[in-house]
Amino acid sequence: MVEKYPINIWINDERYEKLRQAGLADMAEEVLAGMRVIKLQCTEKQKDEILRLYPMAKFDTATTKSIELIPSDAKEEMFNLVIRRKSLDVIDEFLKNVKKSG
Amino acid sequence: MIYTGHGNREIVERIMPVSEARKRIRGLKKVDVTGRCARECIDIAYGFFTPLQGFMGREDVDAVCEKMTLKDGTLWSIPIVLDVEGEEVKEKGIKEDDTILLTFSGKPLAILEVEDIFGYEKAKMAEAVLGATDERHPGVRMINKLKDTFIGGKVTLVNPPEFQPPFDKFWYTPKDLREKIAERGWKRVVAHQTRNVPHTGHEWLMKGAWFSANGDLPVEKLQTGILVNCIIGPKREGDYIDEAIVLCHDELRNSGYFREDIHLVSISLWDMRYAGPKEAIFHAILRENLGCTHHMFGRDHAGVGSFYDPYDAHRIFDEIPEGSLNIKPIRVLEWWYCPVCGEVTYSGLCGHKEKRQKFSGTLIRSMLQDRVKPTKLIFRPEVYDKVMECAKKYGFGSPFCTKRYLAERGPVFVLSDM
Numbered sequence A: 001m002v003e004k005y006p007i008n009i010w011i012n013d014e015r016y017e018k019l020r021q022a023g024l025a026d027m028a029e030e031v032l033a034g035m036r037v038i039k040l041q042c043t044e045k046q047k048d049e050i051l052r053l054y055p056m057a058k059f060d061t062a063t064t065k066s067i068e069l070i071p072s073d074a075k076e077e078m079f080n081l082v083i084r085r086k087s088l089d090v091i092d093e094f095l096k097n098v099k100k101s102g
Numbered sequence B: 001m002i003y004t005g006h007g008n009r010e011i012v013e014r015i016m017p018v019s020e021a022r023k024r025i026r027g028l029k030k031v032d033v034t035g036r037c038a039r040e041c042i043d044i045a046y047g048f049f050t051p052l053q054g055f056m057g058r059e060d061v062d063a064v065c066e067k068m069t070l071k072d073g074t075l076w077s078i079p080i081v082l083d084v085e086g087e088e089v090k091e092k093g094i095k096e097d098d099t100i101l102l103t104f105s106g107k108p109l110a111i112l113e114v115e116d117i118f119g120y121e122k123a124k125m126a127e128a129v130l131g132a133t134d135e136r137h138p139g140v141r142m143i144n145k146l147k148d149t150f151i152g153g154k155v156t157l158v159n160p161p162e163f164q165p166p167f168d169k170f171w172y173t174p175k176d177l178r179e180k181i182a183e184r185g186w187k188r189v190v191a192h193q194t195r196n197v198p199h200t201g202h203e204w205l206m207k208g209a210w211f212s213a214n215g216d217l218p219v220e221k222l223q224t225g226i227l228v229n230c231i232i233g234p235k236r237e238g239d240y241i242d243e244a245i246v247l248c249h250d251e252l253r254n255s256g257y258f259r260e261d262i263h264l265v266s267i268s269l270w271d272m273r274y275a276g277p278k279e280a281i282f283h284a285i286l287r288e289n290l291g292c293t294h295h296m297f298g299r300d301h302a303g304v305g306s307f308y309d310p311y312d313a314h315r316i317f318d319e320i321p322e323g324s325l326n327i328k329p330i331r332v333l334e335w336w337y338c339p340v341c342g343e344v345t346y347s348g349l350c351g352h353k354e355k356r357q358k359f360s361g362t363l364i365r366s367m368l369q370d371r372v373k374p375t376k377l378i379f380r381p382e383v384y385d386k387v388m389e390c391a392k393k394y395g396f397g398s399p400f401c402t403k404r405y406l407a408e409r410g411p412v413f414v415l416s417d418m
């Protein structure tokens, strides 16, 4: 099995409405009292690149098994890309954009 | 007005008027104390630790470790000791019957009448109080870091702390609180111990405990209050910042989630030992001194890792002699969100265990970290706004303690130069 490195994006009511309009509502998994999460799966290479771009971020192997502590504005940008592309497969484009602007 | 605290003993304030103190401290040998000892000096002087009037001598520490009492038999579960280097005691020639000046960051704080100077076996203390000697337990690390010599004796504050905003508004001494409680006409007060910004799981814990405490009292004019007592002590990276904890609890009342006449937020200075059941007893004693009649204990109260069973802190109350504590424990299971019930509900009531969604500190922190406002069933929007305001105002942008916050945060209290 290929190792997975998800990034969890929180979905509150406001974001859920946008997801629904993008036809992606089914991708959101309910976690707690209407708070949902979507998982953006990264390859090992993408994970390493993200950890390099955001030195404070880390892959939490112990509890969440996800890439945590990515700055909130970067995650916001990932969510916006999901809505624009109507797809969860946005990490490559995200990384390209960051490198272009950085 | 005389107020009775733990052990049916009068709450005594040991504070010297400044004019007298200025004269009294002249020429005394000085010992600069750690942050913990400074906080405990203040606690002792205002009666938070009634019946203690000073740091413990050997006999009291022995009794606490061996019998969970003071030497006079009063229930007590955690040693309160002043630790110094033996070298310093020798150098300064400090001996029994001396009066010394305790300073904190170089400023005068309190005088101590030396009654006992002694060494103690730390492993014995850790085993007795924490039931552990493993360094992974933060309480064990704390005991192991104590300096090698303890000085016991009565403490008198010579320089009262000046609490800084926003904490000044929440600093009530035991006497202040007794007055507040009388003013509000509360016959019963249920304590909530916290070091967290509240989510609705905490809110329901408090509400459930209020129902339990209010019990048989008439309901036309409410006579039961909730005292949210925030613990202020050392912080670790990733903890909620202190300012957010007190102001967000206060926000719950300001926004009407608790009525104005049944809710009060205050702070106590205390360095958590994470002693699980023994710490639960200590918290009960502390809140008894604050005038509380009931104390809520949830799952894994004051525990750490898997050192204690989640309900050890409930069961210890079955083992103490009747009449040794004038405060009743309210034992609480878990509050969770149930999608079938469609509400936050209680594990002792809801029969959809397999569908339950547990409140998890980690999940909620992750939402806050990402600046995604949680649904109001989990986290009140006003509390979310307040926690973010605190992040900006006090936390250098974060609601959680960062290295920068730990290094540069504003002090909780300051001492004057006298």
Ligand SMILES: [Zn+2]
Pocket: B338, B339, B340, B341, B342, B345, B350, B351, B352
């Ligand atoms: Zn249910």
